[in-house]
Amino acid sequence: MIALHHITRPLALSLAVAALVSSLPSLPAMAADTAPDQIMINSGDLKWENAPPSMPKGAKVAVLSGDPSKAGPIVVRLKLPAGYKVPPHWHTQTENLTVISGTLYMGIGDKMDTAHAHALKAGGFHVLPGKTHHYAFTKSPTVVQNNGEGPLDIVYINPADDPQKSAAQ
The missing domain is CATH 2.60.120.10 (Jelly Rolls)
Incomplete structure (x- = not known):
């Protein structure tokens, strides 16, 4: 385990990017579940x-x-x-x-x-x-x-x- 005070800025950025990328596959499913019905009427x-x-x-x-x-x-x-x-x-x-x-x-x-x-x-x-x-x-x-x-x-x-x-x- 890495001590928090030893995390460098580039390492912290890499961890954040990795966390974001790993969550991307679940985003379309979440969006589909929460998208409201749309109504467009002229x-x-x-x-x-x-x-x-x-x-x-x-x-x-x-x-x-x-x-x-x-x-x-x-x-x-x-x-x-x-x-x-x-x-x-x-x-x-x-x-x-x-x-x-x-x-x-x-x-x-x-x-x-x-x-x-x-x-x-x-x-x-x-x-x-x-x-x-x-x-x-x-x-x-x-x-x-x-x-x-x-x-x-x-x-x-x-x-x-x-x-x-x-x-x-």
């Missing part, structure tokens, strides 16, 4: 569908990643027409919203107050903590991306605003 390839019945009619949704009905990370885009309104509501999970195009108007509270809503323009970002009472609307076509955690839900402050309940009556 905007023209998004599959837009009608938003779930819990949202007012007219919105379209494209799921980019994850399953919004299950626990786990999700990335979802919403395409909202001009004049679209989502009455005051809240979500269980925190939302991280980015406006892709158009302008999303958002306000905090239990009543929709269009005069006091904040205009979030294309490129704008908003963190909306879970259970925060808020509302949203558009004046022009708008696309918004939500990076968050599932399951994605919506609970209306006034139950009569829930499109599922009003459709059942």
Whole structure:
């Protein structure tokens, strides 16, 4: 065994290189085991569908990643027409919203107050903590991306605003 104080710099370098080279055969296997699934989608390839019945009619949704009905990370885009309104509501999970195009108007509270809503323009970002009472609307076509955690839900402050309940009556 070599005493540590007798190791020369060239010997230490040789030992380090030898250790590195001996570990190289295991690197591809480790990388293959830990590589995440990759998703690459161009905007023209998004599959837009009608938003779930819990949202007012007219919105379209494209799921980019994850399953919004299950626990786990999700990335979802919403395409909202001009004049679209989502009455005051809240979500269980925190939302991280980015406006892709158009302008999303958002306000905090239990009543929709269009005069006091904040205009979030294309490129704008908003963190909306879970259970925060808020509302949203558009004046022009708008696309918004939500990076968050599932399951994605919506609970209306006034139950009569829930499109599922009003459709059942």
